[in-house]
Amino acid sequence: MKELPSSAKAVVIGGGIVGCSTAYHLAKLGWTDTVLLERKKLTSGTTFHAAGLVGQLRTSANITQLLGYSVDLYKRLEAETGLGTGWKMNGGLRLACNAERWTEVKRQATTARSFGLEMTLLTPKEAQDLWPLMTIDDLVGAAFLPTDGQANPSDITQALARGATMAGASIFEDTEVIDLVIDDGRIRAVVTARGRIECERVVVCAGQWTRAFAARFGVNVPLVPMEHQYLITEAFGVPTDLPTLRDPDRLTYYKEEVGGLVMGGYEPNPALWAADGIPEGFHFGLLNPDIERFEQIMELALGRVPALQTAGVKQLLNGPESFTPDGNFILGEAPTLRNFFVGAGFNAFGIASGGGAGMALAEWVVRGAAPFDLWPVDIRRFGRPHFDTDWIRRRTVEAYGKHYTMAWPSEEHASARPFRTSPLYERLKEQGACFGEKIGWERPNWFADPGAGEAPRDIYTYGRPNWFEAVAREHRAVREAAVIFDQTSFAKFSLKGRDAEQALSWICANDVARKPGSVVYTQMLNDRGGIECDLTAARLAEDEYYIVTGTGFATHDLDWIARNLPAGLDARLDDVTDSWSVLALMGPHARAVLQKVASDDVSNEAFPFATMRNIFVAGHSVRALRITYVGELGWELHVPVGHAKAVYDALMQAGRIDGLVNAGYRAIETCRLEKGYRAWGADIGPDHTPVEAGLGWAVRKGGADFRGRAAVERQRAEGVRKLLVCFTPERSDVVLHGRETIYRNGERAGWLTSGGYGHTIGKPIGLGYVRSRDGVDADYVLSGQYELDVAGIRVSATASLSPLYDPRGVRVRM
Template sequence: MSEIPSRAEIVVIGGGVIGASVAYHLAHLGRTDVLLVEQGSLSCGTTWHAAGLVGQLRASEAGTRLVQYSTDLYSRLEAETGLGTGYRVCGGLTVARTPERMVALRRTVANAAAYDLGCELLTAEQAHERYPLIRTDDLVGAIWLPDDGRANPADLTQALAKGARRLGVRIAERVRVTGVLTRAGRAAGVRTDHGDVEADIVVNCAGQWARAVGVMAGVNVPLHSAEHFYVVTEPIEGVHRDLPVLRDPDGWTYVKEEVGGLLVGGFEPEAKPWVSPDRIPHPFEFQLLDEDWEHFEVLMESAIHRLPVLAETGIRKFYNGPESFTPDNQFIVGEAPELPGFFVGAGFNSVGIASAGGAGRALAEWVVEGRPTIDLASADIRRFSPLADDDVWLRERVVEVLGLHYAVPWPNREPETGRGQRRSPLESRLVEQGAVLGTRNHWERANVFAPPGQPRRVDYGWDRPAWVDWCAEEQRATRGAVAVFDQTSFSKYLVTGEGAEQALQWLCTNDVAAPVGRTVYTGLLDERGGYQADVTVTRTAPDEFLVVSSAATTVRDLDWMRRHAPRGCAAEIVDVTSRYAVLGVMGPRSADVLGALSDDAFDDTTFPFGTSRAVRLGDVVVRATRITYVGELGWELYVPTELATRVYDDLFRVGADLGVVPAGYYAIEALRLEKGYRAFGRELTADVDPVAAGLLFACKLATDVDFLGRAAVEKARGVVPARRVVSLVVQDPAVTVWGGELVLRDGRPVGQVTSAAWGATAGSAVGLALVGDRGAGGAPRDWVRSGAWEVDVAGERSALAVGLRPPVDPDGLRLRRSRDDTR
């Protein structure tokens, strides 16, 4: 195409299935002044060679709902457009070779029940009845997903494109984007090899080229291409159009019917990365990479093992097509924090066909509404640090990520590649003390401390691993004496200026117009009343506030606060995360430890809960804030980074006779769950409001001060929430719960565990869950307090104690205890 318009309201870059879906849904939302540009032909990049599997059940409810919408769309698209999509419901069979995999599949069955999806547990013999070609002598069992299916990627793309065109969207093929235009700090269009196009919105759906397009706009889109392999066989007797999709994750393979033969592919344990996006040759249209039978051998041998007929079947075609993968195996959607008006939908990690309908609609709604309409936190582009924009790091991580597609989804799995980017100044001390390190948003952090003589590693498993006992000792020390936590990875922001209070009063649910030296816990909501963050806010001066948030949300928080602060407000928001180390000194002897280093008083009268001020510890001045996330008397110490080691050593020197121990994030998790403290991203999401979360106490509804989301909270307060966050304790101490398990009331599925850990004080597994029952009218308080509650742990049900108050210290007496009371 040689002619393109000089202006469109919205430009979509990329004519693969994602770009076509975004354009289609924009048009259905009434935004028809849309131009989609594709450097080649529609679907010519990575879409055309996708395997086309459409499996509905995903790891999260939000992901599952996206794919459910996709299947609904694909089933009706032909009637709307007159073009077939190749979508066919054939069912899916997933087999297990090991007991560990079978546990994972039993958990999958429970997840399906939570999402009201069909899923059936099968024996090996029943699996053979569903798929007579497979070998079953080494199988432990299987599951059957009747609603799984497949689609033809190229046909699906053409149907979406036609649906968009019918409503007025213009599609320009063979138009290559060479730059992104900006004006006044916003996206303002694109530069192409056929001329410039001005626009109000630019949507980057360029597939494996999306990172290169992001570079044009100064936007971080962390993805990297990897070679992805499959073969198509000659026709096989017994193979028919309704043959189920077969997945053998222990053998890293998937299989589907293809024109009377079989398409055999997989996700090998160690992937083969391709070139970075800026080095992809051009043109690269309907192209494949060289065959690599040696690399494919591990997959083919496994497939022959499962399907012996393959040993005597010819190969019709070898496909090696590059696809893009992200560092955490979740796709990328959302408005770029670096450039307002620039949106991204990319990095679909081999699930693009299944996700395209739902993700395309979600991104289109975000463009139109100016915010997400559903919880997309796990896919939000703002989850990535600028440190993720590194070719070497991405290449290394992609090798691991692709290989994890079919790995057993162990709880607490930590990535092994791309580690050590961001380190606490205390790391060497932690390692000397036996720390087993994990990572969060590029930070290395102590998860747990191994006792002397024990291997410094976390073993993965479904049952209770050895490190739980190590963690339990850290919990007991925190409850009984004192523990020191390195929490340096906290995100920290300064909000300054004469409009700082005004900005935060609008952004925060709680009243932050506090005196200097006071700390307030608060949520940050969207217009619908859903959580976008939960933070602490400390007034450090009349025109200065310190905001502290989780390690994972730095980019997201800063973007949210800057975008939603009142216009014209004279306030500056600055990231000061690297300026301070943070030491959590927690436990009934914490005041004694601090008092041994300081002339300051740390009693209830002089230093009450919620107080924050400068104190001298030894010869170092730090900010001490009396607050806790573990439910004990304690202080967070904000220490200049270069002085952190000195303070840390002093704490252990004077605390030696008081029982001080180092403790890690696994202990924090267990302790906070015993106290019922909520966490953003798990209990607190965009789909949960303060009423459902049980956090109305942190909303300034008794004042006349307005805040973002107040109207929605006021409305929600007047009705019974559809779902409610509750605390739980597993009655059998031998049962291990990790989170994600199905919760039942009187035998009926009513929700899922959002977070869980083994609690040393409770003497059993503890957690939080989000529950509700449409038949009961949601989650009224009396409904929570009555009934017989259970948790499904890999098919076995165990009794629960469920309540609206935390199981440990529900009145909060421990964190307010005076020094005299703790002796």
């Protein structure tokens, strides 16, 4: 047995497909002293029993790109390493058995085209011609993606391992990691049963073992081992070029294997595994088949593939797989420990993801940043509920059971609720609130009117949903009267210290070096000029700022700010979210309502836009920020949690005569679209700069230097290749959800990042980037003729670079 090195540049823990891919890519990037450690044998965790289907299309362009990279890698790997991989690019079929599913599939085909994949819509007979083993009596249609395929998981992992060693990495099997040496918050060494390796970077790709291992070092990885079963038949003449098949209405998938079939599925009543811990020494391990639970999948499969009734069964395989609460895998550097990277929780599509995930992790380790925006899988997307094992299990069971159910627009999870509530939760519930949930927070999405026969319950559809009129009602109140939004779930941070201004000025693109009482909307940029955070900073005092950001970005933004505070400065960052409730009072009557209960002057002269003051409302001290995300006069009233009910009651009572009502997050969305406000994670993110997003006005041109400044100034001088544009389709009945393809003069030019409806202008609205390799400016955008592809139908649309709504009286600029 070869001797362990005494030091390494990076240590990868785990010898499955993701670990081997990460080691391969690290070595390819020149880190030839990378070491991979596997406690048993390569693939012996879950990789060896994976089904091996490789699909590419996801709802995110970048995750689709990641999976597309896997396909490109698997195509060339055998020639590079001399080891077979079992890779076949035989395409993938997806079936639809009802009208709603057919709409979903057509929208998926549109998404595929948006992201540069050619997914073809087929008739039932055309689908059967590609997959002759199936019956098609219940089919409405199908979609075919020719570049999907399948691979042998163990073979492809061994090929990646050989490629890693050929490039200079070292792989050690039968080498268990016992501990990490951490000093002053930094990794110093990896301790194994065979010795110690000095190392400052660790990448944990340990599958279902990752959560327990990472927790020892204060890193939270919310994944759950689940039982997953599939059937392998004896050979019965199945063509070797048969595409992979997904039949979501029957909860099943299929692939050809040595003249037979692999058939598995996602039952609605899945089983957790190893709730009390993974058994000691478990490797190359399978579980006892649960025939009773599999029967429901088998019955559904027999209706699609009658030949299974007589095919011999080689094995009913039951293996544990890591699943996550939102169905997405987990990548990136831990927010709580520098240089501790994670690649885990692959939800039974680790083979499809493995090549791209390893590439992304390696780039992250070497360059200190992901190669592109990976927010849907970023480890920093998690929050407080994800530390709770019971919460994670309940939510993950629900997510597993929904793996093949309809992916409805605006769908909410039902499990593990409520977890975190505002002080107003019960009051709002009594008034008809229909709540949604964001990282454990209950938030009112809309309010039902029982007098109109409405119930606070979402009924999902790809058309106009049951809450459309209720949201329109709230939207009109925002524009014509006044509303209160309970936005207590906002993440809130305090930055204190004599150097707070200097520290924040380096991180923020806008000018935050303003006098106390100022409120600044700003982005925080990476070195490429990409937008890492989008938030507001209120200056409370010479040495203190109050930072407010979106609910879902609490972990991410806190981590970004903490990591980028310049060393040696006196600036202390704290999360104060739980101390403050937020009541957003918005609308043209907002001042009249507030003045009735405020002991302070809230006139425009005394309290102008983009300022904050501590005022008294009904006798309670309130931190009032005059700012808006709906495009109307208004204030965010930040109230100590213990006083929230009293302040809310006073406002509602005082505002009754002014038409003050409750409103929810879906009205916020419709209003912000009319005003053209950007949403981080959709319209803006690390791949988009302020110049591209139309936010250049929020970036200072003078003053102190800030991170990302050089990239922004370069774009200002040289121009850009994409611009964010607002679109309104000619047809008012079109429903936009985002990811619809943008066509300019008949050529594909991008896709919508957001979609919705503007109830003031009476039109659907979409935001999306118009792209061109030759450059894009305002003239280019406005000189084009546009269409949007909505579920396969081209709809003419008008482009605008200005807001569609102006509260000063100009309603529409078309």
